[in-house]
Amino acid sequence: MPRGTVVLALGAIAHAAVLRAHDLRQSSFRFAHGAEHVLPDGRMLVDSYHCSRYNTNTRRLTEEMFADVVGRASALARGTGPVE
Secondary structure, three states, X not given: OXXXXXXXEEXXXXXXXXXXXXXXXHHHOOOOOOOEEEOOOOOEEEEEXXXXXXXXXXXXXXXXXXXXXXXXXXXXXXXXXXXX
C-alpha cells in the first residue's frame, strides 16, 4: 500500500492483523471505535467496531457511528480531514 493510505479496520481482529503485518506492538496502538493511529510508515489506521449482527442489534455500533467513522476515514484518504 502506498504511503498516505488509510486502512479502516472493522473490528479488533482486523486491527490486530494490521499491526502484526507491520510488526508493531498492540499495546502501542489500542483498539477503540473511532480511534486513529498514524503508523510509523505514514499510513493511517482507523478503527471501527465490526458491523456484525451482535454489535448492531445491541446498539454497540449504530448506523450513525459507522457512517461517522467511514466518513472520517474517507476524509483522511482524500486529504480533506485534519490528522488529529
